Amino acid sequence: MGFRMTATDHSVYEELVAPYAIYALGAEEEAMMEEHLALCDICASEVASFHEALAEVAPTTETSGMDALWGRIEREISPPDDSADAAKVVAFEQRRRGSIWLRPSSAVAAIALVISFISTAAAINMNSSKQSLMKSNSAMESQMVANAIASPGSKTLHLTSASNKYSLDIVITKDGKAYITGGVLPPLNGQTSYQVWGIRANGMVSIMVFGSHMKGVAFSLPSNAGFAQIAVTQEPMGGSPAPTSTPIVSSVY
Amino acid sequence: MARITPLPKTNKEVAQLSILDDNELVQEVIKRDQGALAEVYRRTGAILVATAAKVTKSQQLAEEVVQEVIVKLWNEPEKFDASRGSLKAFLLVQTHRRAIDLVRSEVARTKRQERVASFKENESTRFEDMVVDQVQMRSILIALANLTEAERMAIELAYFHGYTYTEVAKILREPDGTIKSRIRTGLRKIKETLEREKSRDGVQDDSH
Numbered sequence: 271m272g273f274r275m276t277a278t279d280h281s282v283y284e285e286l287v288a289p290y291a292i293y294a295l296g297a298e299e300e301a302m303m304e305e306h307l308a309l310c311d312i313c314a315s316e317v318a319s320f321h322e323a324l325a326e327v328a329p330t331t332e333t334s335g336m337d338a339l340w341g342r343i344e345r346e347i348s349p350p351d352d353s354a355d356a357a358k359v360v361a362f363e364q365r366r367r368g369s370i371w372l373r374p375s376s377a378v379a380a381i382a383l384v385i386s387f388i389s390t391a392a393a394i395n396m397n398s399s400k401q402s403l404m405k406s407n408s409a410m411e412s413q414m415v416a417n418a419i420a421s422p423g424s425k426t427l428h429l430t431s432a433s434n435k436y437s438l439d440i441v442i443t444k445d446g447k448a449y450i451t452g453g454v455l456p457p458l459n460g461q462t463s464y465q466v467w468g469i470r471a472n473g474m475v476s477i478m479v480f481g482s483h484m485k486g487v488a489f490s491l492p493s494n495a496g497f498a499q500i501a502v503t504q505e506p507m508g509g510s511p512a513p514t515s516t517p518i519v520s521s522v523y
Numbered sequence: 524m525a526r527i528t529p530l531p532k533t534n535k536e537v538a539q540l541s542i543l544d545d546n547e548l549v550q551e552v553i554k555r556d557q558g559a560l561a562e563v564y565r566r567t568g569a570i571l572v573a574t575a576a577k578v579t580k581s582q583q584l585a586e587e588v589v590q591e592v593i594v595k596l597w598n599e600p601e602k603f604d605a606s607r608g609s610l611k612a613f614l615l616v617q618t619h620r621r622a623i624d625l626v627r628s629e630v631a632r633t634k635r636q637e638r639v640a641s642f643k644e645n646e647s648t649r650f651e652d653m654v655v656d657q658v659q660m661r662s663i664l665i666a667l668a669n670l671t672e673a674e675r676m677a678i679e680l681a682y683f684h685g686y687t688y689t690e691v692a693k694i695l696r697e698p699d700g701t702i703k704s705r706i707r708t709g710l711r712k713i714k715e716t717l718e719r720e721k722s723r724d725g726v727q728d729d730s731h
Contacts, residue, residue, distance in 0.1 A: 285700070288707035289688040293620050294681035296689060318608045323714035324619075324682070325612035327666055329573040336568050339586045340561065346590065347557065347597045463582050481583050508576045508585075 280310075287313050291320035338480065338487045341414075415441065415449045415486055426451070427500060429519035438484070438502055438519050446492035450484045455518055458482055458504070465505040467513060468497035468523070479509035497523045541565075546605035553600045560597050567611050568593075571618045577683045578622035588625065592617045623685040666716040674709035677702050 283306045289295050290303045307314045418424055423444030430437045438453035455464060458481065466477040466489070475497075478489040491500075501517035540562040543551065551559030571592065575585035592614055596603065603613050667675065673695075680691045692702040 285703050285707070288710045289681065289703055291710065292678065292682045292706065293623050294686065294688045294691070294706065296687050318612075319714055320710045321612040321616050322608055323666075323710065323717055325570075325609060325615045326717050327713055328570045328611075328615055329577055330570045336564075336572070339568070339572070339590060340564055342586075343560075343564065343590050343593050344557065346594050347560065461580065479582070483583070507580065507582050508573065 283310065283313055287316050288320060291317045292324070337478070337489050341488055414488065415451050418443050418447065418449050419451070427521050427523065429453070429500060429502060429521040431519050436519050440491075440500070442491050442493075444493075446490055448489050448491035450480070450487045452485055453519070455484070455502070456504070461507050462504050463507050463509055464518075465503050465509045465513070467501045467503065467517075468495055469499040469501060470496045474513060476509060476511070479505070499523055544605075545603075545610035549596075549600050549603050549605070549610065552597065560593065563596065563610065563614075564593055567614050570611065571614055574615060575618050575622040578619065578685060579625055584625060585622065588618055588621045591621060619682070626685040666713045666720070669712045669716050670709050671705075674705045674712070677705040678709045681706065 283303065286295060286299055286303050290300065290307075295303060307317065418441045419426075421443050425442055427440040427442065428437065429440070436453070436455050438455060439451045440448050441451050442448045458464070463479045463481055464484070465479050468475045468477050468491075475495075477491065477500075478487075480487045491497075499520055500523045501520035503513045503515045503517050505514055540548065540551070540558055543559075543562070548559050548562055552563065568589065571589045572582075572585050575588040576582055579585050579588065595617070596614065603610060607613075670678075676695065677688075677691055680686050680694060681688060686694065688702045688706060689699050692699045695702065
């Protein structure tokens with residue numbers, strides 16, 4: 271039988287403040303703690319201070335690949351009959367901090383990877399159920415892709431593996447907005463993501479991270495970025511600051 | 524039909540939003556300014572996604588969680604109270620809780636017990652693993668360096684793996700009280716170290 275806390279037994283609540291702050295209480299203690307917090311400014315203040323500290327040490331990640339998520343958020347908050355405007359969505363512009371986008375150590379890896387572009391594991395086309403799921407979620411994205419392809423000055427990149435087993439197609443508009451239009455990549459294993467890299471003489475730059483749902487994924491690829499090649503690798507979930515595997519597909523940019 | 528409020532399209536408009544504090548920014552969200560919500564996302568999105576991804580071990584689930592949290596802010600912006608903390612902390616708490624709810628809901632009770640029993644130490648994730656911002660990295664490393672391995676382990680198992688403190692106690696074969704104490708001491712160390720760092724940085728800034 272669980273113990274019952276009384277309002278006067280403040281030390282019991284004090285012990286639960288920290289586990290509460292990180293959501294580590296069982297349901298009963300959680301409910302009792304919330305009742306207590308509504309009445310106790312001292313404990314509420316300590317919970318808030320723990321939350322602030324956790325926010326300070328929270329992990330962060332490369333900001334590339336966030337455009338597509340913003341696109342989905344934007345569509346969700348837009349009125350339903352606003353769909354005609356969806357194709358005009360302005361790609362989300364990231365604030366990039368130079369130090370995390372280009373590391374000297376990446377240059378060596380980049381050169382090695384460029385030289386050693388090789389084909390990798392067995393090809394497995396995305397199955398039809400995944401494709402249908404992608405289609406259901408990407409009506410707007412398809413429209414955006416269609417508009418991009420039709421826009422004056424756009425160009426298409428066809429990234430391939432050495433054996434042509436894998437491929438990825440990207441359309442890039444004149445103003446640097448890029449969309450994945452399709453492709454065949456080896457399946458992700460649940461612990462990995464695809465990561466797009468721009469390769470230039472002095473290093474490799476992470477452009478964005480994406481998952482199995484690739485068609486319509488939007489990102490920025492400005493023509494003045496100075497990339498000689500574009501490549502895609504498979505990296506740990508969420509992406510990696512530097513490539514950890516050889517490219518699956520690549521193309522001269 | 525036109526949008527309720529068009530996204531800011533000029534650098535000037537973006538710059539104007541970027542200088543707003545949390546409360547001012549949320550006031551703009553209350554006015555249904557999508558550009559303000561985009562600014563919220565710019566400030567917090569990478570942290571929210573990274574945290575949710577570490578908890579759910581899935582980029583896709585993490586993005587779904589963050590989408591839900593940001594849309595919730597759009598629908599209920601008045602729930603943010605600037606007097607109770609920063610917007611980043613507010614959104615992070617919601618993201619973390621939603622991510623843990625997902626993890627817990629996907630694991631049936633019996634499987635959850637099996638998960639506790641079969642936990643391996645190398646499953647542990649560390650706060651600093653995905654941190655790539657070098658400025659942020661410095662203060663985080665200083666804060667985390669003050670934790671004992673036992674404190675770090677207790678916090679990380681609960682925070683990133685979604686275990687309750689009683690489950691953490693079972694995993695680490697320690698009494699419940701010991702784990703509660705480690706979590707509390709660890710969080711206090713992080714908080715106090717960050718406060719000292721901020722204070723030190725403030726003194727340095729003032730001296731320039």
